[in-house]
Amino acid sequence: MATGIMSIGVTGMQAAQLGLMTTQHNIANASTVGYSRQRTVQATNNPLSTGSGFVGQGVHVSTIERMYSNVLNTQVVHSQASVSQLDTYYSEISQIDNMLTDSSSGVSSALSSFFTGIQGVAAAPKSLDARQAMVSAAQSLAARFNTLSTSLTEMADGVNSQITSNVTSINSYAQQIAVLNERIIVAQSSTNQPANDLLDQRDALVGELNKLVGVTTMTQNNGSYTVTFGNGQQLVVGTSVTTLAAVASSADPSRTVVGIKNGNTTQELPESLITGGALGGLISFRKDALDPAMNELGRVAASVAQTYNAQSALGQDLLGNIEGSTAFQPDLFVINPSTAKVIANTHNTGTAELTTTIDAASSNGTNFYTNLTASDYRVAYDGANYTVTRLSDNYVWPNATDPAVLVPGTDFQLTTTTTQGGTTVVSTEGITINLTAGMASGDSFLIQPTRDMAANLKVNAVVANDPRLITAAAPVATATGTTNTGTASITAGSVSTGYTAPVAGSPITLTYASASTELNITGLADPTVIEYTDAAGLPATITATGGSATIPYVMGKAITLNNVSFSMNGTPADGDTFTVSANTNGVADSRNAVLLGKLQTQSTVSGATATYAESYAQLISDIGNKARSADVTLTAQQSLLDQATAARDALSGVNLDEEAANLLSYQQAYQASAKMLQIGSELFDTLLSIGA
Numbered sequence: 001m002a003t004g005i006m007s008i009g010v011t012g013m014q015a016a017q018l019g020l021m022t023t024q025h026n027i028a029n030a031s032t033v034g035y036s037r038q039r040t041v042q043a044t045n046n047p048l049s050t051g052s053g054f055v056g057q058g059v060h061v062s063t064i065e066r067m068y069s070n071v072l073n074t075q076v077v078h079s080q081a082s083v084s085q086l087d088t089y090y091s092e093i094s095q096i097d098n099m100l101t102d103s104s105s106g107v108s109s110a111l112s113s114f115f116t117g118i119q120g121v122a123a124a125p126k127s128l129d130a131r132q133a134m135v136s137a138a139q140s141l142a143a144r145f146n147t148l149s150t151s152l153t154e155m156a157d158g159v160n161s162q163i164t165s166n167v168t169s170i171n172s173y174a175q176q177i178a179v180l181n182e183r184i185i186v187a188q189s190s191t192n193q194p195a196n197d198l199l200d201q202r203d204a205l206v207g208e209l210n211k212l213v214g215v216t217t218m219t220q221n222n223g224s225y226t227v228t229f230g231n232g233q234q235l236v237v238g239t240s241v242t243t244l245a246a247v248a249s250s251a252d253p254s255r256t257v258v259g260i261k262n263g264n265t266t267q268e269l270p271e272s273l274i275t276g277g278a279l280g281g282l283i284s285f286r287k288d289a290l291d292p293a294m295n296e297l298g299r300v301a302a303s304v305a306q307t308y309n310a311q312s313a314l315g316q317d318l319l320g321n322i323e324g325s326t327a328f329q330p331d332l333f334v335i336n337p338s339t340a341k342v343i344a345n346t347h348n349t350g351t352a353e354l355t356t357t358i359d360a361a362s363s364n365g366t367n368f369y370t371n372l373t374a375s376d377y378r379v380a381y382d383g384a385n386y387t388v389t390r391l392s393d394n395y396v397w398p399n400a401t402d403p404a405v406l407v408p409g410t411d412f413q414l415t416t417t418t419t420q421g422g423t424t425v426v427s428t429e430g431i432t433i434n435l436t437a438g439m440a441s442g443d444s445f446l447i448q449p450t451r452d453m454a455a456n457l458k459v460n461a462v463v464a465n466d467p468r469l470i471t472a473a474a475p476v477a478t479a480t481g482t483t484n485t486g487t488a489s490i491t492a493g494s495v496s497t498g499y500t501a502p503v504a505g506s507p508i509t510l511t512y513a514s515a516s517t518e519l520n521i522t523g524l525a526d527p528t529v530i531e532y533t534d535a536a537g538l539p540a541t542i543t544a545t546g547g548s549a550t551i552p553y554v555m556g557k558a559i560t561l562n563n564v565s566f567s568m569n570g571t572p573a574d575g576d577t578f579t580v581s582a583n584t585n586g587v588a589d590s591r592n593a594v595l596l597g598k599l600q601t602q603s604t605v606s607g608a609t610a611t612y613a614e615s616y617a618q619l620i621s622d623i624g625n626k627a628r629s630a631d632v633t634l635t636a637q638q639s640l641l642d643q644a645t646a647a648r649d650a651l652s653g654v655n656l657d658e659e660a661a662n663l664l665s666y667q668q669a670y671q672a673s674a675k676m677l678q679i680g681s682e683l684f685d686t687l688l689s690i691g692a
Contacts, residue, residue: 006680011058012673015042018061019666026654027663034204036066036652038196066196070219072648077207079641081214081276086634088281090627092155093289097627099151100293100620107300107616110144113137115600121472122593126318131467138332139464142457145301149454152294159286160256164246166212166279167258173209174227174241177202181224182239188223195223214276230273233260250346251378251446255286289626292392295374296619298450301457302358303605304612305333307368310361311599314495315471315592316583322475322501329469335456340431340449350440352408354379356447357432359413362608363497367599369608372430376448377414379406379433383441388414388433408437427607472596473589475501476564479579486512486573488555491566492591493580499563500525507581508561512553514574522548525562533557 019040029035043062047054103109117134124130180202187195202225209215209227215235218226227236235242245266249255258274259266274283313323313330321328340356361368375392386406388397397414398405406412414429431449463469476493490510495501502508508523521530527545534540535552542549551559558567564580572578583589605615 005683006677008056008058009673009676009680011045011060012676013670015040015059015061016666016670016673018064020663020670022064023659023662023666027656027659030654030656030659034200034207035654036068036196036200036203037654038064038066040064063193064196065194066199067652068199069648069651072644072651073203075644076641076648077210078214078276079637079644080207081210081280082637083634083641084211084277085214085275085281085284086630086637088278089285089289090630090634092159092282092285093623093627093630095155096152096289096293097620097623099148100616100623105144105148105151106620107141107144107148107297108613110137110141111304111600111612111616114141115597118593118597118600121470122590122597125472125590125593126587128467131318131470131472134470135459135464135467139459141304142333142459145297145454145457148297149294149301149452152290152297153455156254156286156290156294159282159290160246160254162282163256163258163279166277166282167244167246170209170212170235170279171241171243173205173212174236174243177205177209177225177227177236178239178241180205181236184223185238210277212277213274213279230269230275233269233273248346251444252343253346289623291376292374293619293623294454295376295448295450296615296622298453298455299370299372299374300605300612300615300619301454302335302372302450303370303615305331305335305453305457306358306361306370307599307604308596309333310363310368310497311592311596312471314475314497314499314595316473316475316586316589317471318468318473318587320584320586321469322582323499327469329460329463330471331460332463332470334458334460335453336458337456340447341451343446343448345444345446348440348443350381350443351438352436352440352443353438354433354435354445354447356434356449357411358449359428359430359432362428364608367602367604367608369602369604370430371428371607372450373606374450375429376446376451377429377431378444378446379435380444381439381441386435386439388412390414390429406433406435408435408439410434470593472593473583473586474591475499475583477581477583477586477589478566479581481577481579484573484576486571486576488512488568488570488572488576488578490568490578490580493564493566494591496563496565500528500561501564502581504582504584507579510568510578510580512572512574512576512578514572516550517553518550519553519559520548520550521561524548528562529560531558531560 022038022040026037040061041063042059045057045060047056099105114137117137120130121127121134180198184195184198184202187198206215206217206225206227213229215227215229218228220226220238224238225236226234226238228234243261245259245261246256247259247266247268249257250268257268257271258279259268271283271287274280309331312332316322317328319327323330338358340358342354342356344354359371361370373390373392375390378389378391380387380389388406389395395416401417402415404412404415412433412435414431414433415426416429418425418427431447433447474493475495478490478493480489502523506523508521511520511522513520521544524544524547526547527543528549529541529543530549530551531539531541532551533554535554537554542551553568553572556567556569558565561580566580568578600613601611603609603611605612610618
């Protein structure tokens with residue numbers, strides 16, 4: 001009996017001792033990140049059967065378990081992946097938002113100053129100071145575009161660097177998880193007990209890994225984790241690790257992407273597979289914000305240059321030079337190179353080459369505009385068919401609406417067909433592609449029409465050195481005959497692209513004949529295309545040869561002679577004359593400067609649907625909206641993470657007050673069991689004394 005009491009007391013002391021040790025372990029790791037509170041699980045020993053029934057044989061600790069919920073932990077790590085992604089995304093996009101809106105770095109103020117300079121020239125076309133101020137404003141505008149583009153490029157380089165760093169860390173965590181998998185397999189298979197501390201260490205590593213990229217874990221029968229990311233791509237399987245690599249994209253070597261190492265080769269992963277964590281945030285930021293910002297900034301820069309230069313080409317400088325003159329400088333802005341950026345895929349095996357042309361600015365009769373989009377394009381060949389894909393929305397040529405097929409050796413202008421109010425409208429994308437033969441199956445090219453335009457924008461050095469070459473005047477002048485007796489007048493002439501101006505000293509003369517109510521025109525170039533309104537009020541066109549022609553006089557209607565346009569108003573008398581001549585004394589003329597200034601408020605971008613300022617403001621708005629959306633979502637997701645963490649910590653966290661109470665409880669249990677040993681010992685001594 002005494003020995004039974006003593007053995008039961010020993011089991012009680014052992015159980016209490018393990019309880020004390022477990023409690024002390026909890027207290028010691030109260031501040032250890034990732035530690036889960038542990039507790040002993042006690043069970044009764046098998047009872048001893050006697051004639052009086054079963055007598056208990058004490059207690060034993062069946063296991064030491066960690067207070068852990070896979071559901072709660074999964075909620076935490078998934079929320080953490082989202083928070084890390086959003087935090088990285090918001091941190092990066094905020095930089096762009098600040099740059100674009102800052103008056104000292106954004107384009108808006110510089111664009112406004114440039115047009116203020118144009119207005120100064122329009123007000124005082126003879127003033128060299130006004131012209132120099134305009135040139136300086138143009139240089140400041142170009143520099144602002146350059147600086148912003150450089151900053152965005154540096155951000156792209158920073159993203160590349162961070163991707164490389166994150167991939168290195170991911171590989172390190174994956175390797176550590178694999179090592180812990182092996183240790184857990186060995187520990188648990190040899191004892192058939194959970195390796196609590198090792199499991200906590202592994203979960204902590206998974207948590208850190210999840211901050212870098214969103215992963216999912218599955219527990220195998222042997223206790224090891226299988227860690228996957230994306231749509232099930234394996235990262236860790238037991239003790240095996242898939243090594244990731246940060247490599248240059250085959251489609252665009254300036255872009256770092258994630259790949260999987262397979263021996264001596266690396267397979268690039270689609271960016272859509274990389275979600276969650278800082279890595280997912282970087283990739284989504286680059287795709288959704290950085291790339292569009294660089295393209296849109298380039299589109300605005302290209303539109304400013306193209307539309308200004310197109311209108312400038314219709315003017316006359318202070319020295320009298322016009323289109324066709326040897327010293328004429330129509331371009332204030334220069335983009336070099338002015339072609340779209342084309343990148344051949346590094347995996348191409350064919351010999352084809354692809355070149356592009358940025359289409360010239362179009363005119364709607366009121367102003368010039370560009371058709372460029374802010375999208376990149378991909379040209380691909382599958383061995384049978386050529387396709388062109390607009391990457392912003394994955395619109396593919398050819399299709400049922402736009403069935404034109406790219407043919408090697410032939411210019412292919414990207415156009416889209418839409419229906420507006422029942423009318424079919426065909427618009428261009430602003431670029432023309434020319435592909436040579438030799439493209440092999442699987443080959444592709446990436447086209448970035450506007451990506452580098454802002455970086456390459458400069459002011460024409462010739463004009464900058466001689467502001468007299470700014471084309472403020474119009475190349476033609478009109479006049480009413482000094483001996484006219486009628487009330488008719490002629491408007492100041494204007495010109496459009498492809499015009500032919502009268503030669504200096506040889507004006508075009510229009511003489512009114514009252515008998516036929518016609519205008520006899522002499523001094524025309526041979527040939528001259530004349531557009532006018534006939535006596536019935538209908539548009540008409542003739543081609544005059546021999547230097548003369550006759551058209552009806554229709555008051556207030558435009559007359560165009562080889563793209564030189566004017567109109568006449570009032571009632572002319574018989575023999576009244578009107579002349580259209582070269583603007584030989586146009587130093588005080590600012591008609592073209594006025595038209596240049598109007599570009600500020602005209603629809604010059606995106607197929608004549610937006611002004612420069614509106615297009616840039618839309619860029620700011622898009623970036624700002626994305627930044628605000630990310631901030632709001634981050635706040636909400638952080639709240640979810642805090643709630644999930646609190647729920648997990650309520651179960652797994654160490655409460656020092658609770659552990660102090662446990663210490664007292666186990667201490668008392670230990671003392672009580674020790675008392676049992678003392679009583680057993682005394683009983684045993686009594687038995688011995690009786691036997692003596």
